[in-house]
Amino acid sequence: MRTIRPSSYARRVAAFAIALLAATQSARAEEVVIHLVLKDHRFQPQESSAPAGQRITIELTNQDPTPAELESKTLRFEKVVAGGGKITMQVRPLVPGRYRFYDDYHEDTTEGFLVVR
């Protein structure tokens, strides 16, 4: 009895650890990441899509030498990105729709959209 118990305990711990690892990995797989590039004051891609009801991470790489401020009222973020810099932002789970974002320093010309389905 005594020799079996520790090994079954260890096995259970190992099983739990594997389950936990699998859970975190599946959670990570569900995370939606949108990659954006800002170049010559244009967002690339100009339009991205994402699933509804999930947390979204937006990554922006600024390939221009000048700073920009990525802002969106509907997505509710505003963040400065330095020239040649990179930023990451969290967006809440969204309902379907077309969400506009822009560079606050060039709002008229530099805009992009996130389409949530």
Place this chain on the structure above:
Amino acid sequence: MLGALIIVFREVIEAGIIVGIILAVTRGVARSRLWISVGVVAGVLGASLVAAFAGALANALEGVGQEVFNGSILAFAVVMLAWHNIWMATHGRQMAAEARQLGEEVRSGARSLAALAIVVGVAVMREGSEIALFLYGLAAAGGSDAPSLIIGGLLGLIAGSAVSALTFFGLVAIPQRHLFRVTTILITFLAAGLAAQSVAFFQQAGLVVALSETAWDTSNILSDTSLFGRVLHTLIGYSDQPSMLQVMVYIATLAAIFGLSKAFSSRGGAGSRVAKSASASSNAHAA
């Protein structure tokens, strides 16, 4: 040129209205102008530093440094404004009882002035860093339209200063005996608005995820990017698409400052205990 004008204008009014209110609040107080000037200068220096290290700031703390920084300094400003109001409530009452006048001595609290100078500094730093970055972008990009953009920026600065001056003169036109009451209310709403903005940064960082649904959408009625919406945004924290948590924090901040001011202003011998328990319960609500 119009773009530069608008950007500089709206950043200037956001900081300028706060400076205008605080100038009016401390009007006639010895050395208040000095404290506020210190706040403005410190804010401009801070803004340059923030702009210069924008990249490093954005990358700090696993990429959420900028949000944590903005959210924290806003929260700090809220505490300073709350403290000022509560301090005034306590000492205003005390001094009125002793000297029978709600005059200059009442408003001469140097520590309270330091708190307001910090609020001015924080406001100038936040809005100023955006202007600095924007102007730096212009300078770096060069181009033939740079002079017209600079003229636009200057016009924006002038127009923004004019709106700020209007705020100040509008407030000081209020009769002296009402001014204290009006500015106390203004500062309380200002603080609640800053608290709601602070929440938005922590939500953007993903550090706070609860209650992120949009509470209402009034962008069709009054957009907070319009001039009037912008002024309301600065004055009372108006937002056309706030999150639920922002609304709750806004209401909690209003309740806490009004409640604490009332508790402290009416405290007698046993009243301080009441005030303490009131502060404890409001903390519990905030948590």
